[in-house]
Amino acid sequence: MPASYRPTSREELARLFGLPLPDGEWAQEAAEDSLVPIVIQGEDGRPRVVLASFGMVPKDRVPPNARHFATTSAPAETIDEKRSYRVSWQKGFRCLVPMTALYETSYEHGKPERYAIGLPDGAPFAVAGIWRPWLTHDGEWRPWHGSEAGHTFSFSHITVNADNHPVMRRMRKPGAEKRSLVIVAAADHAGWLSADQPQTAHSYLALPDAESLAAQPAAGQRTA
Numbered sequence: 001m002p003a004s005y006r007p008t009s010r011e012e013l014a015r016l017f018g019l020p021l022p023d024g025e026w027a028q029e030a031a032e033d034s035l036v037p038i039v040i041q042g043e044d045g046r047p048r049v050v051l052a053s054f055g056m057v058p059k060d061r062v063p064p065n066a067r068h069f070a071t072t073s074a075p076a077e078t079i080d081e082k083r084s085y086r087v088s089w090q091k092g093f094r095c096l097v098p099m100t101a102l103y104e105t106s107y108e109h110g111k112p113e114r115y116a117i118g119l120p121d122g123a124p125f126a127v128a129g130i131w132r133p134w135l136t137h138d139g140e141w142r143p144w145h146g147s148e149a150g151h152t153f154s155f156s157h158i159t160v161n162a163d164n165h166p167v168m169r170r171m172r173k174p175g176a177e178k179r180s181l182v183i184v185a186a187a188d189h190a191g192w193l194s195a196d197q198p199q200t201a202h203s204y205l206a207l208p209d210a211e212s213l214a215a216q217p218a219a220g221q222r223t224a
Contacts (some may be wrong), residue, residue: 004031005102006116008124013037013098016124017189019049029103030054031178032072038155039096041133041193049162052131056084061134061154073179074130076205077124080198085156088132094201095155095192096126096158096184103218104171116218117167120211128182128192128205131155157181169214183208 007013007030009171010021017039027034032055042048074085101118119125131153162168162180169178182205184192195201 004029005099006030007036007047008098008100012100012124013049016098016126016186017046017049018049021049021177022051026051026053030099031060032070033060034211037098038129038131039098039126039189039193040093040153045194046095047190047193050153052155054155054219056088056130056132056154058134058154071156073159075179075180076158076160076202079130079158085130088130089198089201092196092198092201093131095129095131096179096189097129097155097157098124098126100124102181104168104215105173106170106215107173108170114218115171115215117171117213117215120214126184126186126189127182129155130158139222158205160205162207165207165213166210167215170215180207180213182206183212 006028007026008016014021017137019039022037024035026036030036034054035051036054037049038052039047039049054072057069059068062068069084071084074082079085079089099118099120101116104115104117105112106115107113132155133153158181159179160182162178165178165180168180172178184204188204192201192204195204
């Protein structure tokens with residue numbers, strides 16, 4: 001959850017954060033393993049934009065003969081327990097994931113219908129995420145220098161229960177737990193990235209207000 005989302009354009013990203021942007025293009029619609037921008041706190045304590053692979057454990061990092069599990073979403077309730085996320089959570093490797101819409105499937109009318117979910121005015125926004133650096137395939141760890149060898153960074157969204165949310169409870173199959181991304185308000189961007197204790201970071205992981213999300217039918221399938 002979600003299966004995919006629409007990242008911000010370069011122009012939207014520059015306006016949203018006012019930060020230098022990395023070289024290279026990114027997917028117009030992000031699904032697992034897509035290379036897309038995230039905002040992290042750099043080694044110097046300042047925010048920076050990097051390209052990262054969507055999914056905490058990219059498919060090309062799964063050991064031979066090991067089973068692959070989707071890691072695009074990290075449940076807030078178990079983020080400090082799950083093997084894929086706990087080290088990054090404890091180290092404070094939190095990120096902001098900029099987007100203009102996330103895509104979900106609703107079954108409320110009997111057949112699956114694709115919806116685009118975002119702010120009512122269509123403006124770009126950022127959601128809470130968690131990231132990790134990887135050794136490049138040539139054996140070097142270059143965590144602050146782009147993604148020359150592919151997936152130098154990877155990330156997951158963080159989700160919270162949304163069984164009672166007016167918009168998100170309409171999504172996913174009947175009987176499935178409803179989940180929602182966590183929108184981080186612009187005034188909280190710096191606090192989220194720099195929170196020095198896991199307990200402090202948890203305080204940001206709240207369900208979006210009922211009025212903060214709107215869902216519209218979205219034609220077509222993933223286009224990334």
